[in-house]
Amino acid sequence: MGRGTPVVTGIAPPEETAAPRQTPPAAGGPSAAGRVIRALRAEVVPLTLIVLTALAGVVLGRVYAGDLLTRLVIGAAVGSVLVSVAARRLPSWLVAPVSMAALAGWTLWSLRLAAARADLPGSLLEVSADAARNGIPRLLTAMIPVEPTPDTVLVPVVAAWLAGLAGAEVALRTGRVLLGYLPAAGLYAAALYVVGPNAEPAIGATVAFVAVAAVGLAAPTGASPAGGDPAAGLAPGVRAAVRLRLAVSAALGVALVIGLVALLGPVVAGQVDGRPIDPRRYVEPPQVQTLDENPLIRISGWALHPEQKLLDVNTLGAAPPAGKTDDPKAAPGARIRLAVLSDYDGITWRVGATYRNAGRILPASEPARDSTVETVRQEITVAELTGRLLPAAATPREVSGARVAYDPATGTLIRPEGLTPGLRYAVTSARERPDDNLLATANVPAGEEVVRVLRVADGVPDPMRRLATQLAEENGAPYARAAAIEQFLGEHYRVVADAPSGHAYPNLAFFLFGPRNGGGQRGTSEQFAAAFAVLGRLSGLPTRVVVGFSSGGQGPVRAGDAYAWPEVLFDGLGWVAFNPLPQPENEPRPVEEDFRPTPEDPPPSEVPAPTVEPTASPEPVAAPDGPSARGGVSTPVLVAGGSGSLLLVVGALLLTLLAMRRVLTRDRLVRGDPGQRVAGAWREVTDALRLAGRPVGDDLAATEVAGRARQALADARSRGTSGPRTGVEAAADPAVDELATLLNQVGFAPGTATEYQAARAAEVAAGYVTTLRAARPWWRRLLWSVHPAPLRRARRSRR
Template sequence: MGRGAPVVTRVLRAAVVPLALIGLTALAGVVLGRVYAGDLLTRLVVGAAVGSVLVSVAARRLPSWLVAPVSVAAMAGWTLLSLRLAAARADLPGSLLEVTADAARNGIPRLLTAMIPVEPTPDTVLVPVVAAWLAGLAGAEVALRTGRVLLGYLPAAGLYAAALYVVGPNAAPAVGVTVAFVAVAAVGLAVPAGPAAAGGDPSADLAPRVRAAVRLRLAVASALGVALVVGLVALLGPVVAGQVDGRPVDPRRYVEPPQVQSLDENPLIRISGWALHPEQKLLDVSTVPAEDAAAAADGDRARIRLAVLSDYDGVTWRVGATYRNAGRILPASMPARDNTVQTVRQEITVAELSGRLLPAVATPREVSGARVAYDPATGTLIRPEGLTPGLRYTVESARERPGNNLLTTANVPAGDEVARVLRVADGVPDTLRRLAAQLAEENGAPFARASAIEQFLGEHYRVAADAPSGHAYPNLGFFLFGPRDGGGQEGTSEQFAAAFAVLGRLSGLPTRVVVGFRSTGQGPVRAGDAFAWPEVLFDGLGWVPFDPMPRPNEEPRPVEEDFRPAPEDPPPSEAPAPTVEPTASPEPVAASDGPPVSGGLSTPVLVAGGGGGLLLLVGALLLTLLAMRRSLTRTRLAQGDPGQRIAGAWREVTDALRLAGRPVGDDLAATEVAGQARRALADARRASGSAVTDDDAAVPGAPAANVGGAPGAAGTPSSGVGGVPAAAPEATVDDLAALLNQVGFAPGAATADQAARAAAAATQYVATLRAARPWWRRVLWSIHPSPLRQSRTPHSSRTPHSPR
């Protein structure tokens, strides 16, 4: 018994450090798992932590150079098993090889663009599992082979910090888990290192008195070490916490979500094309079970949505969605309190429908058979890889039906939350304002106003399948007031829905336009079934659809019977030019005939057996990123026509703002972005202790000097790009915004000199903003991969922000 006790003690001592390493690595998985659906991710990371440490323990007597290959081989097996489990849980199609290759290419960007809660699919579990295994391997080798326990904790601590960063503000503070992390680390540090941990006792051959002294000294040293760590945490913790913002930064703000093509951003312009080919088969729909098909085709509910368009700038309606990669289960929102909800499950097969928008009955809750990205604000789905003939997927939706008895007394919301769907762009024709005022004059209740607009459009206008596309203010003016014998007062559902939405907003109603298809719930959906309809937002009822289309076999009454424009504003006599489906996307998107965009940068899994090889790979990656960033800048500033180069210069400025932690939205006007750019530069100068110029505090939107290409600019001239004098960066960004507006309002009018001036302005501003950053941020600036997202899309001459 006397000899058995020391053996047990030595075994416990030898087991404490490996168990601590397993616990620290597993806790990183617990932290990250808080933003995942279910506990699969946590279990996979715990398995990686256990496997990596146990392999190192079992291989302790092997040469050190042999441990890494053995552990990496075991990691490959565990990773493949994890991917297979994740694919089976998400019901993803394809072989294990295809799933693994897709996850390796797109793991990081999909993880950072995924919707919360993140579905544990192969592309969202690959990186955490591999990172956990590598952290366990590195920590075990350092702590067990060299006896440096504290140094061996660094990989696990780095993994834990990375998990906290990825979670960001999307979960509650991990206070309990962090306390557990510190406690596990303290237990591992309290165990004597070196020979004691390896199974030997340094005092075994000493005299009893000396042995007791050695043990006492080791115990005192361990207690002092733990006390020192606790004291430092108690002393420095409040100071460090005071320097950190209460709300962590969300890394998703630095990664652009999946993008769509121009026809997907504004599918409303496709209505007229579909109307000319009504027999084209777009979809096959099957309602499951089949007896629900009759209910699926009941009245207003016989609609399959393609897209919801909430933004209107006086020229075009846009979806304006922010898509996040989603799993099979989509986030559910609470239905309106007074609505009835019906679950509809449909199997849809794509025929000749193109683009990336994925049709579904509102509001989708579960999608299987296709990887999707989702915008919760509008309920719009996309397939980032694009639609292909034969694609079959199943979608389950929670369809709401408002209580009709409550509509007549329902109010409409107001304020900042609905400002987007109440916004009316500048330039509204007076005739539209007067018509909206007339229809609202005798209809005070919101529902009465909406019904009056619906009735007016249905009684005075007729449907024409060959009507030209277009829903800008001039097009709507001609549709509403143009001469009947000259093509006016007729259109497709595009004009009916757009006119209703604009008149509704002018009457104080929050409106939007929806594009979709009529469906019986069973059988084919053809191009002739495509149509658009308006919706109005009511308190307690949600979005309610309206039907402003004329009734069949009813002859419309002349508009002049109920509305007569003032003499000074006669109706137009010529039809405005139709909207042509663009051949180049106004958003940077992938070419339709090229390989599908997966939604992010390539992320191959790099595994190195030794530290030297890993350093070489990291160095090669950094040099590659640096070269790609410089090539991207040269392409933007020097290639294409002058309009494209001006747009590229503007993209350099917006990328710089994103790298400086001041990203701008695409809904801002160019002058608003310029004002934000000035403020960002002023803040950076203040933070660095530099002098702040008067231009830093300039009023946003102030007129920019030297836009038309005349030599000279505000400030003292200095050397620029292409011989163009450089101005103060605050002035040059205003010049660039003005040039961007010129490109937006007068495409093709930009000159080569103006393009050179834009390049000089962008170069000077970016250099000035970068110079105001700390040295280590300047280094990261040059290799940050987020601007490369734009290099995966074809160069176009679009203006990245609204020209105003």
């Protein structure tokens, strides 16, 4: 520009005047639409995370009763994601404490709601602590459908909240949406695994999960000024490079997805018809105690203390019978069932049930086709009944006031925590009553489903088998056979309260065929029910034994009301109870009137496993006086020579028995591994009890035998035959309990016994045997070491 050139102001150059001529965006135009789109895109990912997390609750809720669990999981998904969205502008380290506080509030509210729905007793603190301790095992052992109780909803609710929190933080703070899907995907897979084969395949929910995840991936979290284009606002060259990079990444992602589908598609398709694994098979369900595994042996103990109060019963909505009855077919409220025993091994009847944690509502099975159902509601208060078995009328359908585990096969309940005095609960039961008019023509089922209740263990005594055959031949129809067994037992045997416990084959044989003047042909309901069940199975009838109580429907239930009864399974009628107990006013007829064993196999004449006390040898009978035979030896010489030979033979026999007994004791206490030596020490104690006239049956638990061992020693001392107690004798009583504990350890955990424990078991056994032997009279102490009974029993056990 020259010096004389005039300066013209207010006129812009052409480049500067061109820009203002562009049309400005109108109000509500593209920029407003871009803001709306950006806002919608910003909400897509949180909504996607909420739906993906909630779908896990939908899948898991298929095995729950009602929709409470699904609603609680959906609430956890919404709450966790919204807390993260609201705290997005807070420092990352502060989000977790805020979310945990919200999680605590939601969890406590969920547990309170579940406890109220399940009508569980206890404060919120007690319920929450119990759920925290037992949530996972109870969830995996709960019965299907699962009742939404605090312990079965705690884990899903907390897991859903944590999955939503982790996914939201990863997807929203870092922008890595696919990585943020991993917690929700893991929760969904865990829900499918927990459900396992207990529900139909979740095809619809899985398709929805994939579709929602795709929508979230299609909506980027970042927003540009141009309405969401990540390359907007950049220089033309840079914008082209970014777009090319995004296109290549998308193409590689699509190729990867197609490759994975091609690779995994056939494998996944091949598993469509496969049965999922049930995780419940890896978790041990609640178990009964040893005391409850065979409650049949408790009947004789209860019979000795008939006034002991066990329960208080109040039957609601049903008129109770006029009085208590022993008839298993009595009116509703007259019979309370404690346990059902279906397994018999020739020694003992066992419960053999599989209990699953259950809620208030129990799964209902279809009633028998030709039976009617009566509803019985009872309120029961526990007094002095112990164990875990929970009494209830058959068959329970709803329980409130106590946490229970349930076995659908037998319809029995347990309380895993055990019974406590004052425990009060209410039970609503559906009691089936068969049509008596159809019993005479009813058949019994056959096949794999009833093998368990038809199984007869080896070792049946021949007289029992012949008696069952005789009763079956005389009565062809199944009900006629069962009625014949019921009538035979009711007419020929007597109920006594002081009969010893025992229902192994030898005990039943003695009960059926033993002499009356020797204690046979009498027993408690234990022997009557067990004998009926075994004879029924030998006759082709599916049978089981039930232990329970007779009740008038109102008032206390005492130990004298406990009894056992047998049941037979009929087609279309279900399990039908029988009553083999005799009427109190009837005098039993001799068994020989209707059954006589063959001469070559006489019936037992002694109590099973008796202690055979040695008797003095009979004195030789003197020969009549008279002249001796010509040329023979005189009578004095014969007597002297014969007596000397007899003494030599007897002496040799006694020395041989003494040596064999010592070898047997040494083999038991010294040889073998520690477990075998502990078992050998226990056999020494049981042999000593038999030699002392206190035999113990094989059906008794080790702790019960230890109690009898202490009592035997106390009784011997009370007779004053043992003299002052020494330090060793005083320590013998509790040591027997220690030996019983070691035996249980060897039985339930083989291979865990140590050398020290084996040596301690041998010391305890030797001390107890010595103490008990010292309490016997002198002549019995002399015969103790040569008694052949332990040798015979050892030979039988080896066989």
